Amino acid sequence: MKVVHTRDALKAGPGKVGVVMTMGALHAGHATLMREARKTCDFLIATIFVNPLQFGPNEDLAKYPRTFDADLAVCEEEGVDLVFAPSPTEMYPDQPVVTVDPGPLGTVLEGAVRPGHFAGVLTVVLKLLNMTRADVAFFGEKDYQQLTLIKQMVASFNVPVEIVGVPTVRESDGLALSSRNRYLSPEERELALALSRALRKGAAQHTADAVLATAGQELAGLDVDYLELRDPALGPAPVTGPARLLVAARLGTTRLIDNTDLELR
Numbered sequence: 001m002k003v004v005h006t007r008d009a010l011k012a013g014p015g016k017v018g019v020v021m022t023m024g025a026l027h028a029g030h031a032t033l034m035r036e037a038r039k040t041c042d043f044l045i046a047t048i049f050v051n052p053l054q055f056g057p058n059e060d061l062a063k064y065p066r067t068f069d070a071d072l073a074v075c076e077e078e079g080v081d082l083v084f085a086p087s088p089t090e091m092y093p094d095q096p097v098v099t100v101d102p103g104p105l106g107t108v109l110e111g112a113v114r115p116g117h118f119a120g121v122l123t124v125v126l127k128l129l130n131m132t133r134a135d136v137a138f139f140g141e142k143d144y145q146q147l148t149l150i151k152q153m154v155a156s157f158n159v160p161v162e163i164v165g166v167p168t169v170r171e172s173d174g175l176a177l178s179s180r181n182r183y184l185s186p187e188e189r190e191l192a193l194a195l196s197r198a199l200r201k202g203a204a205q206h207t208a209d210a211v212l213a214t215a216g217q218e219l220a221g222l223d224v225d226y227l228e229l230r231d232p233a234l235g236p237a238p239v240t241g242p243a244r245l246l247v248a249a250r251l252g253t254t255r256l257i258d259n260t261d262l263e264l265r
């Protein structure tokens with residue numbers, strides 16, 4: 001496995017090139033993305049870059065976990081061929097003059113709570129797609145709005161890449177894996193189980209009202225940013241058919257998100 005820090009050194013091998021983009025602090029969710037990528041790609045690139053552009057002024061950029069050596073071990077273990085770990089100045093030699101406008105989906109759900117977040121995400125993802133020239137890129141469904149916006153960006157700008165969504169990896173008790181779980185106290189971690197429980201119980205209902213009422217009951221007492229039912233592309237909720245239930249809540253100073261698919265009848 002090769003590790004490079006500059007664009008000039010970033011050269012993929014022959015065949016189908018896959019990329020898994022990360023901000024480091026790798027966990028079993030990232031390993032699953034790499035394993036999925038490894039199944040279909042000849043050459044696998046992982047990127048590790050804590051992107052300042054997607055953090056708001058009051059967010060956790062400085063305290064975002066940085067575990068580079070352990071991250072490299074995960075990449076090695078999962079058969080990554082090349083790790084691209086640029087510095088902020090390598091990625092943004094000048095402040096980006098042009099950034100990607102996420103459009104209407106960038107202002108709701110996470111975008112309503114984190115203004116500018118998705119402009120930062122889409123800008124770095126487009127840059128990394130262009131730098132790696134990957135044929136296929138893998139993203140977790142855990143960040144479902146991010147995945148949906150990346151698909152929209154690729155369609156809007158005719159980016160020649162396939163975007164693959166990979167199901168969320170969970171702890172055995174249901175908690176969705178996240179780099180931020182490490183900030184939870186034992187009490188907060190226990191309370192955090194309400195998110196996945198709300199989604200599971202909500203998804204077992206069949207009408208929008210019942211889904212939201214059931215999920216809402218499980219979240220009682222938590223500091224909930226949103227609980228929303230939408231269609232799979234995150235447009236308005238359908239009356240029947242496939243839908244997506246999304247939740248965000250704060251446990252102390254830690255903000256967690258989760259989502260599930262479901263079927264309305």
Ligand code: PAF
Pocket residue numbers: 021022023049051054121124125143146
């Ligand atoms: O999901 C993430 O870790 C980040 O948002 C991404 C896609 C690597 C862009 O910085």
